[in-house]
Each structure stands twice: as C-alpha cells, then as structure tokens.
Amino acid sequence: MAGVIQTTVRRSMPASLLLRVRHRSPGLASCLVGGALAAGLGLAAFTVLVMLLWVSSPYPDSGPGGALHIAASLWLLAHGAELVRVDTLSGAPAPMGVLPLLLVTVPVWLLHRAARDTAEGGARADARLMPGRTAWAGVVLGYLAVAAPAALYAAGGALRPSWTWTVTCVPLVAVVAAGAGVWTAYGRPSGPLEQVLGAVLPRGVRHLVLGPDGRPGVAARAAAAGATVLVAGGAVLLAVSLGLHAGETRRAFGRLTEGWSGWAAVLLLCVTLLPNAAVWAAAYALGPGFLLGAGTSVTPLGAQAAPLLPPFPLLAAVPDPGAGTALHGAVAALPLTAGVVVGWFVGRGAVTGKGRFGVWAAGRTAGAAAFAAGLSGVLLALLAGLAGGPLGTTALARFGPVWWQVGLATAAWLGLTAAATALTVRAWRLRRTRGRGDRRHRPGRAGRAVAPPRPARRMPRPRRGWFGGRKPGRGTPGAEDEPYLLLLDPDPDADDGLRGAPSAPGLPDPFTSDDALSPTARDYRAGRRNPGDAERPGFGEA
Numbered sequence: 001m002a003g004v005i006q007t008t009v010r011r012s013m014p015a016s017l018l019l020r021v022r023h024r025s026p027g028l029a030s031c032l033v034g035g036a037l038a039a040g041l042g043l044a045a046f047t048v049l050v051m052l053l054w055v056s057s058p059y060p061d062s063g064p065g066g067a068l069h070i071a072a073s074l075w076l077l078a079h080g081a082e083l084v085r086v087d088t089l090s091g092a093p094a095p096m097g098v099l100p101l102l103l104v105t106v107p108v109w110l111l112h113r114a115a116r117d118t119a120e121g122g123a124r125a126d127a128r129l130m131p132g133r134t135a136w137a138g139v140v141l142g143y144l145a146v147a148a149p150a151a152l153y154a155a156g157g158a159l160r161p162s163w164t165w166t167v168t169c170v171p172l173v174a175v176v177a178a179g180a181g182v183w184t185a186y187g188r189p190s191g192p193l194e195q196v197l198g199a200v201l202p203r204g205v206r207h208l209v210l211g212p213d214g215r216p217g218v219a220a221r222a223a224a225a226g227a228t229v230l231v232a233g234g235a236v237l238l239a240v241s242l243g244l245h246a247g248e249t250r251r252a253f254g255r256l257t258e259g260w261s262g263w264a265a266v267l268l269l270c271v272t273l274l275p276n277a278a279v280w281a282a283a284y285a286l287g288p289g290f291l292l293g294a295g296t297s298v299t300p301l302g303a304q305a306a307p308l309l310p311p312f313p314l315l316a317a318v319p320d321p322g323a324g325t326a327l328h329g330a331v332a333a334l335p336l337t338a339g340v341v342v343g344w345f346v347g348r349g350a351v352t353g354k355g356r357f358g359v360w361a362a363g364r365t366a367g368a369a370a371f372a373a374g375l376s377g378v379l380l381a382l383l384a385g386l387a388g389g390p391l392g393t394t395a396l397a398r399f400g401p402v403w404w405q406v407g408l409a410t411a412a413w414l415g416l417t418a419a420a421t422a423l424t425v426r427a428w429r430l431r432r433t434r435g436r437g438d439r440r441h442r443p444g445r446a447g448r449a450v451a452p453p454r455p456a457r458r459m460p461r462p463r464r465g466w467f468g469g470r471k472p473g474r475g476t477p478g479a480e481d482e483p484y485l486l487l488l489d490p491d492p493d494a495d496d497g498l499r500g501a502p503s504a505p506g507l508p509d510p511f512t513s514d515d516a517l518s519p520t521a522r523d524y525r526a527g528r529r530n531p532g533d534a535e536r537p538g539f540g541e542a
Contacts (some may be wrong), residue, residue: 027130031118031138035178038114038139039146042078042107047071049268056261062158069157072150078171082162082389095162097389098399101275104386108177115139115181132182139178144171191216208368209375218349219368223375226342226414230380233283233334235274241281241317248316255311255470260430270313277314277401282380282399284411285331290401292318294394300328307395335413342372342414343421350422351429359430362423369422373414381407 051069054060060067073083082097119135121128130281147170154161182191190210193410197206216224242249256266280290289299298318305321319328346369350360360368381403388400 027118027121028134028138031130031135031528032142032145034114034118035111035139035142035144035174036146037142038107038110039143039150041108043072043146043150044105046075046078050074053261053265053268056264058259058261066157071454072154073159073161074103074155075107076147076151076154076161076166076170078107079173080104080165080386083159084162085159087158092393094392095390096159096392097165097275098276098391099386099389100269100272101279101383101386102272104173107173110142110176111139111174112181112184114143115178116185117181119185120181129185132186136178136182139181140171140174142265143174143178147174162443188214198204205371218346219372219375222342222345222349222372222418223379225345226338226372226376226410226418227379227383228235229341230282230286230334230410231275231278231378231383233337234280234285235278236316237281237285237331237334238274238277240321245316249313252311252313252316257498266313273314276387277317279380279383280401281317282334283291283384283406283409285334286380286406286413287332288402288405288409290388291398293396294398297393300331311436331487335410336417338376339373339414339417340421342376343369343418344425346418347422347425348429349435350426362426362427365422365426366419369418370415373418374411376414377407377409377411382412458541 037107047068050067051064054064054067077083077099080099082095083095085094088094115135118139119130121130150171151161151163155163183189187192193210194206197210201209208217210220211217253263253266257263283290284298284300287299289297291297292309296304296306298304298306302323303319303321306318309315346365350365350368384401385403385405388398388403389397390397
C-alpha cells in the first residue's frame with residue numbers, strides 16, 4: 001500500500017521544475033506580457049501613423065507591405081538604430097543616422113510605464129511590490145521578444161536597419177528605461193545611485209551629484225539648469241531665425257510636396273526634428289556650430305556654402321554663407337546666461353549647503369561651479385551626439401554638431417562664468433545673512449535681545465529598498481542614535497563596581513556610612529519619612 005501511495009503522489013520531473021521556477025520567479029509571466037505589450041503598443045502607434053499617411057497620399061510609391069516595412073524601421077530608429085537605404089541612384093547603400101529626438105520619448109515612456117506598473121503589482125491598491133530583478137528582467141525579455149521579429153521583418157524593406165546599431169541600441173534602451181521604471185516603483189531609492197557614484201567619484205565630489213538626503217546635489221541641479229537654459233535658448237534662436245526666413249520656409253513646403261497630405265507629413269517630420277534643431281542652435285551659440293556635410297561648417301564667425309541640400313523647412317533657418325556679423329556674435333549671450341544660472345545655483349547652495357557652519361569655503365564654491373559646468377558639458381555632448389548623424393555618403397557623411405567640440409565649449413563657457421557668479425552670490429548672501437543676524441540680536445522694546453528662531457529639523461520618510469522592503473531613513477531613530485539610553489540603569493540592583501570600594505582615608509563611605517548622609521536621608525533610611533513619624537501612634541507597628 002505504501003508503494004502505491006508513493007507512485008500516486010510522485011510528480012514528473014518537468015512538473016517539478018515548472019513549480020520550482022514559478023515559486024522562485026513570482027509574477028514573471030505578467031512581466032513578460034507587460035514588456036511585450038509595451039513593444040506592441042509602440043509598433044502599433046508607428047504603424048497607424050505611417051498607414052494613415054500612406055492612405056492619404058495621392059501618389060504612394062509602394063503598397064501596404066512597403067508601408068509596414070517603413071513603420072517597423074521607424075520604430076527601430078526611435079531606439080537609436082541607424083537605417084540604411086538600399087534603393088539609391090548610385091546603387092550604393094546610404095546610411096540615415098539622424099535620430100528625431102521626439103520619437104525617442106515613445107519607446108522610453110512605454111517601457112518606463114510597463115516596468116513601473118509590473119513592479120507595483122498591477123492596478124490593485126493592496127498588491128505587493130514585485131521583486132525588482134524579476135520585474136526588470138521580465139519586461140526587458142518580453143520587449144526584446146517582440147523587437148527581434150520586428151527587426152527581421154524590417155530587414156526586408158527598402159529602408160532597413162543596420163544590424164550593428166540594432167543589436168546595440170534596442171537592448172540598451174530597454175534595459176535603461178525598464179530599470180528606471182522599477183526604480184520609480186520602489187520610491188526612487190538612493191542606494192543604487194550611491195553605489196554607482198561611489199565607484200567612480202570620491203566622497204566629496206559624490207555629494208555634489210547626490211545629496212545626503214538622496215536628492216540631486218547642488219552640482220547636479222546646477223548642471224541640469226544650465227543645460228535646460230542652453231536648449232531652451234537654442235529653441236528661441238531657432239524660432240527667431242525661422243521668422244527672419246519665413247518666406248523661404250514657406251516656399252520649402254511647396255517645393256517638397258503638393259497637397260494637404262504631403263504638407264501634413266512634412267510638418268509632422270519637422271515637429272519630430274524640433275528638439276534636434278534646438279540642440280543645433282545651442283551648438284551654434286556655443287561656438288563650434290554644426291556641419292552641413294563633410295568640411296562645411298556653420299559657426300557665428302562665418303558660414304560656408306553648403307552642398308546641394310533638399311529644400312527642407314528647418315534648413316531655411318541656417319545663416320547665409322559669408323562672414324559673421326555683430327548680429328551673429330550676439331548669440332554669445334546664451335552661454336553667458338547659462339553660466340550665470342549655474343553660478344546662481346551653486347552660490348545659493350554654498351550658503352545653505354551642508355558643511356562647517358553651513359557655509360562652503362570660496363575654493364570649494366569655485367570648484368563646485370567648475371564641476372557643474374563640466375556636467376553640463378557632458379549633457380550637451382550627449383544631446384549633440386544624438387541630434388546629428390550621417391544622411392548619406394561622401395558629402396553628407398557628417399551632418400550636425402560635433403559632440404566633443406560642443407562638450408568642451410560648454411564646459412569652458414560655463415566654467416568661467418559660473419565660478420565668478422557663484423562667488424558673487426555666495427558673498428552677497430553671506431552679507432545679507434550677517435546683516436539679518438545683527439538686526440535680530442538688537443535689544444527689543446523690553447530691553448532683551450531677540451534670539452533668531454531655530455530651524456525645524458526635517459525627518460526624512462522611510463525609503464523602500466531596491467529589492468526588498470522598506471528601509472529606515474537617515475533620520476529614523478535607532479538604538480545607535482539614542483544616546484540617552486545609556487543614562488538609564490536597566491537593573492538598579494546590579495553592582496556597578498563602585499559599591500563596596502574602599503573610600504579615601506578619613507572620609508565616610510558614601511554608600512554605607514550614615515555620617516555622609518543628610519538628616520532627612522538618615523530619617524528616610526531609618527524608616528521615618530517625616531521628622532514626626534516616630535512620635536505618631538502606630539508608626540512602625542506594621
């Protein structure tokens with residue numbers, strides 16, 4: 001009978017492995033579905049847009065199959081993959097590597113949202129957080145499971161993706177965006193960032209990037225503000241230049257296509273390239289400018305005659321060939337303004353930051369400003385590298401700003417201006433603070449000095465761990481943070497080493513001798529709490 005029971009309850013090997021994997025990876029199936037759904041939604045959005053333009057076009061070049069191939073290729077281009085056009089007049093493949101920066105937001109937002117929702121456990125309010133590694137790996141694998149056949153399908157079209165760029169960029173975008181989504185679901189803990197920064201930066205510089213409270217440090221906030229000012233200023237310069245060349249911009253639409261459907265397609269392409277044009281304008285204001293082909297540069301000092309370019313509306317904003325004028329040199333006000341903004345952030349943080357007496361030294365303030373300028377240079381170099389690329393071979397092999405030149409120019413412009421501004425703001429705020437402190441300590445009407453109010457201490461909220469439960473915040477009281485516990489005697493009857501110790505010669509023992517006690521203490525030891533207790537009737541009878 002025992003043998004029959006053993007063969008009855010015995011499971012097969014595949015079933016045992018399946019149960020073990022399911023137990024170790026809870027919710028992995030939902031993570032895979034979430035990643036696949038994010039990829040499918042992105043593909044569907046591009047497909048609907050391309051098919052709508054194909055249907056409304058009066059002269060389509062291909063059938064619906066060609067439109068679907070183009071939609072898949074554009075979806076891969078949104079991840080940074082370079083495309084290759086094979087049906088050229090010369091017969092040689094021509095690369096197309098200019099990435100419309102606005103298209104990048106589609107896959108990044110979908111991946112971030114999918115990873116965040118799966119890590120949070122779905123739409124239920126009482127759902128538990130899923131393990132971070134499971135959510136991250138499931139979303140990435142599910143996304144790549146859809147991206148792989150899409151890349152294979154796009155390889156059969158006239159505009160096909162480059163396999164080197166596809167294999168590199170698509171997994172990289174999936175890994176970074178999904179990781180950011182899981183990090184958001186866990187409350188954006190500072191632990192992973194501290195580990196990464198601790199491996200590449202020293203402790204003093206690390207706190208400029210990530211503050212002690214887990215928020216961005218002074219240098220990080222200043223660098224982000226400087227980069228934002230540069231890109232926003234570039235957008236303003238672009239708008240001004242397009243307004244000055246409004247006639248040429250309007251004629252470019254008519255020379256490219258006819259009909260409202262073609263105009264709508266060109267307008268949509270211009271909208272997706274607006275962030276690229278803003279970065280180009282910022283590079284122009286910084287000095288290095290941009291390239292309109294191999295050996296054709298456009299800078300504030302002068303613009304060379306560009307080769308034969310298509311009549312694209314955004315290219316109408318390019319300055320005319322020739323030497324630069326005073327109007328072109330006025331664009332230098334943009335990096336100066338960005339440097340002032342960076343210096344203001346650093347100078348303000350130098351007074352209110354953490355340190356001895358809450359004030360940084362002048363050398364540390366200037367160093368933090370230079371470091372923030374370097375971070376802004378890194379951000380602008382990254383944007384410049386993404387905003388440009390090849391649009392063909394030979395003459396159009398280099399199109400857009402040169403990333404390393406833009407990064408160095410940003411660091412140089414902002415470094416000098418930010419250091420001077422930070423020191424000025426620091427001195428001004430210190431003077432105001434000292435003057436305010438003198439006024440607060442003046443005698444009041446009653447002749448008493450008025451003390452300045454003490455700032456309230458902020459207690460940070462408990463943070464969630466990266467792959468676990470909640471962590472106590474830095475301000476959470478613990479056993480090691482409570483010095484007053486040392487003053488409490490857990491056992492009043494325990495011997496602390498002083499009782500029974502020999503006293504000095506000629507002096508009474510403070511623990512055993514009655515001579516060392518006051519009269520009230522002697523009465524208390526004798527059992528009389530008040531001087532008249534001995535004369536009271538019934539005292540001591542118990």
